[in-house]
Each structure stands twice: as C-alpha cells, then as structure tokens.
Amino acid sequence: MAEIVAAVGASHGPMLSIPPEHWDCFALTDPLNDELFDEHGIHRHYQELVTERATRVNGAVNLATWRALWQSWQDSLAALASLLDDAAPDLVVVIGNDQREAVYRDNQPSLLLHVGQELVDAPIESPEKVARRARSRARDLSEWAYSPARSSGHPGAPAFGEHLVRTLIDAGFDPSITDSWPGERSIGHAFGFVYQRLLTTREIPVLAVSLNTFYPPNQPTPRRCVALGQALVESLRAFPGAQRAAVIASGGLSHHVVDEGLDQHVIAALRDKDLDALAGLRPELLCGGSSEIRNWITMAPASHSLTLKIADYSACYRNSAGMGGGTGFFGWSA
Incomplete structure (x- = not known):
C-alpha cells in the first residue's frame, strides 16, 4: 500500500525557461493568438484587451519587474525539485495535457494513461511544433x-497503470490507455518539463496521466477532475507495488490572458482543501492555457493528507493586453 509523500503543482510556460531579455520573442505572435479569453470565458481579440487592460497592467510591463519574477520562479522550481528529492518517492504520477504533440484530432481521448514499460522523451518535431517555430522564436x-x-x-x-485502470473503471471512468505514443511522437511538453526541471536527480517510475484540457468538446469538467483525483488517491493507497508516491500537476495557472481572480480562487481552495470550490468552477472559465488548471484540480x-511547504504565486504581464502567466509553484509533503 503506497503512502502519498508529496504533491506538487507547477507552471510550465515558456517564460519560465527564457530569460526576460529575450521576451521580445512573443511580440510578433501575441497579437495573432486566437486562444484569448477574458475573465468571463469570452473569446476576445488582442486589441480589445489592450483597450480594456493597458492602463491597469502597463506598470508591470517592464524589464526590472520581469527579472525579479523570473529569478523567483527559478528559485521555486529548485525548491520543488528539492522537496521531491527529499520525499524520495518510488512512484510518481504526473498529470499533464497534450497540445497536439502525441494526441491529434483523429483520436482525442478525454483521459489517457500511459501504461507502458518506458516513456520516450525525444526531440520530435510534431506538426504543431513546426507551426509554432515558424511563428516565433519562443519555442526554440x-x-x-x-x-x-x-x-x-x-x-x-x-x-500501477493497470491497477489504476481497474480502479477507475470500478469508479465509473472509461480511461483510454497506451503503452507507447503513436507513430513518431513523444511525451510532450507537460511531461518533458517535469523531467527537465523537477525530476532531475534520479530515475523514478512514472505514470503519465494525460487530460484533454484544451480541445472541445470532450474536456473533463472540474467536478469530474475532482472525482478523478479522488479515485487516483484511492488507487495509490490500495496499490501494493510501491511504498512512497508523489503526484505532480504540470501546467497552469491562468494564461495566455492572466486572470488573477481565477488563480486566487483556485489557490484559496487548494490551501483550504476545499474540493467543492474546485468542483464548482465554471468550465467556461478554463479555456486556452487556463484549461491546464484541470491538472491542478485532479492533483x-x-x-489533503500533507502539509503545504512551498507556495509561490505571481501574475506576470508581458504586454498591454494582459497576456503572460499566472505562475504558480506549490508543494506539499509529509
């Protein structure tokens, strides 16, 4: 029976890994982004957001502010990596999402578990990656x-993957499974980030749980994500093949348009262990990049059985439209 010894929520946006001196790489593509949603979940155009938000956010759009935030993010990522190292799990569950890296429209499950012997992390150029590189230097x-x-x-x-599948089916879920990513595809950014920035000191068996957070119409609701997280905890505690388990949510919080109100609501619910507040989030607020909050809800x-040890949140604005990231690093351990 596995004891849960750590839980982590970590943003993974590109600004975390690009020094602020190079954030001009976003200048050409941000005005063309067609996945911009305001705090009401309404699709908006870039210039509309500039008109509404510039006066409020322009004071934070400067290199000195960006440098201070960026350094704090590096410190928090290092602290989370240390927390995980100290917790010494022998099993890690990573909850992430795919953005047309391993999963395409021809087969788009709401919930996909990787139950194979090996997760391949490779520098593979998916059509989505190629398109992003063509638009901006940010991906490079x-x-x-x-x-x-x-x-x-x-x-x-x-x-554990097979054990979790049985648990989920008993709980009324219908998970899809794979033992390898299809074709010439790799694990994707949400999972690769965890390997590159958090699980850096030793190899630990990982179960990848991929949620379709981004793409309608089969995104899991917040209430369904809570139920999935509860079933995951039950499955871990009943699994005889591991002693110490960690659960990591990769992605979020609000982006591409920053929504501090949404972020603070989610953070307060996490601090208060209020699953009803998370389950009650309106799905239409979880659009675009903010959809990755579903990963945190599932985590x-x-x-709930752990103590919050690391809590770092900042809203970073990179332009007058209020684009950027609600960036969060939270870690719980025994």
Whole structure:
C-alpha cells in the first residue's frame, strides 16, 4: 500500500525557461493568438484587451519587474525539485495535457494513461511544433525545458497503470490507455518539463496521466477532475507495488490572458482543501492555457493528507493586453 509523500503543482510556460531579455520573442505572435479569453470565458481579440487592460497592467510591463519574477520562479522550481528529492518517492504520477504533440484530432481521448514499460522523451518535431517555430522564436528558446537534446527513455509504471485502470473503471471512468505514443511522437511538453526541471536527480517510475484540457468538446469538467483525483488517491493507497508516491500537476495557472481572480480562487481552495470550490468552477472559465488548471484540480485530493511547504504565486504581464502567466509553484509533503 503506497503512502502519498508529496504533491506538487507547477507552471510550465515558456517564460519560465527564457530569460526576460529575450521576451521580445512573443511580440510578433501575441497579437495573432486566437486562444484569448477574458475573465468571463469570452473569446476576445488582442486589441480589445489592450483597450480594456493597458492602463491597469502597463506598470508591470517592464524589464526590472520581469527579472525579479523570473529569478523567483527559478528559485521555486529548485525548491520543488528539492522537496521531491527529499520525499524520495518510488512512484510518481504526473498529470499533464497534450497540445497536439502525441494526441491529434483523429483520436482525442478525454483521459489517457500511459501504461507502458518506458516513456520516450525525444526531440520530435510534431506538426504543431513546426507551426509554432515558424511563428516565433519562443519555442526554440524554451525547448531545452521540454525535451532533451537526444532521445531518452524513462521507466514507466505498468503495474500501477493497470491497477489504476481497474480502479477507475470500478469508479465509473472509461480511461483510454497506451503503452507507447503513436507513430513518431513523444511525451510532450507537460511531461518533458517535469523531467527537465523537477525530476532531475534520479530515475523514478512514472505514470503519465494525460487530460484533454484544451480541445472541445470532450474536456473533463472540474467536478469530474475532482472525482478523478479522488479515485487516483484511492488507487495509490490500495496499490501494493510501491511504498512512497508523489503526484505532480504540470501546467497552469491562468494564461495566455492572466486572470488573477481565477488563480486566487483556485489557490484559496487548494490551501483550504476545499474540493467543492474546485468542483464548482465554471468550465467556461478554463479555456486556452487556463484549461491546464484541470491538472491542478485532479492533483488536489493527493495533497489533503500533507502539509503545504512551498507556495509561490505571481501574475506576470508581458504586454498591454494582459497576456503572460499566472505562475504558480506549490508543494506539499509529509
């Protein structure tokens, strides 16, 4: 029976891995971004947001502010990596999402578990990556944090994967499974970031749980994410093949448009261990990059038996439209 010894929520956006002196790489693409949603979940155009937000956010759009935030993010990532190292798990569950890296529209499950012996982390150029590179230097500058220079394999957790599948089916879920990413595809940015920035000191068996956070119409609701997280905790505690488990949520918080109100609501619910508040979030608020908050909601039940040790949140604005990231690093341990 596995004891949950750590839970982590970590943002993984490209600004974390690009020094602020190079954030001009976003200047050409931000005005063309068609995944911009305001605090009401309404699709907006860049110039509309500039008109509404510039006066409020322009004071934070400067290099000195960016440098201070960026350094704090590096410190928090290092602290989370140390927390995980100290917790010494022998099994890690990573909850992330795919952005047309391993999963395409031809087969888009709401919930996908990687139950193979090995997770391949490779510098593979998906059509989505190629398109992003063509639009901006941001992907080139941040790629080191998402995938290795050479292909590598990491140990999977097939025994726990099969155990979790049975638990989820008993709980009324219908998970999809794979033992390898299809075709010439790799694990994707959400999972690669965890390897490159958090699990850096030793190889630990990982079960990758991929949620379809981004793409309608089959995104899991916040309430469903809470139930999934509860079933995951139950499954870990009943699994005889591990002693110490950690659960990591990769992604979030609000982006591409920063929504501090949404972020603070989620953070307060995490601090208060209030699953009802998380389950009650309106799905239409979890659009675009902010959809990755679903990963944190799914992680939340794993944190309930633990103590919050690391709590770092900042809202970083990189332009007058209020784009950037609600950036969070939270860690719980025994």
